[in-house]
Amino acid sequence: MNRFIRVYSNKTDKLISEVDVQSFDLMKFQNLFGVNDTENPMFDCFEVTPEIAGAIEAHLSSKPDWNFSAYSYFLETDAPGT
Numbered sequence: 001m002n003r004f005i006r007v008y009s010n011k012t013d014k015l016i017s018e019v020d021v022q023s024f025d026l027m028k029f030q031n032l033f034g035v036n037d038t039e040n041p042m043f044d045c046f047e048v049t050p051e052i053a054g055a056i057e058a059h060l061s062s063k064p065d066w067n068f069s070a071y072s073y074f075l076e077t078d079a080p081g082t
Contacts, residue, residue: 002078005048005060007071016071020061032056033075048073 003021032055033046053066
């Protein structure tokens with residue numbers, strides 16, 4: 001599985017960029033994103049809020065320039081080979 005933080009323009013909804021999630025601790029991410037089902041592998045799309053952003057930075061390949069007024073951020077998963 002490839003996981004990313006994808007950045008979308010709030011103005012156009014277009015994909016602007018993506019940042020690789022280099023390390024993914026399922027239990028930690030479930031807790032951060034409020035996923036109560038421990039069997040949920042978090043393959044869905046999850047919004048990154050300002051409260052979550054700082055907590056996930058250590059897991060990213062690079063630090064995004066967080067600007068929540070201009071952009072929306074989502075944790076997304078791609079299947080291998082996509």
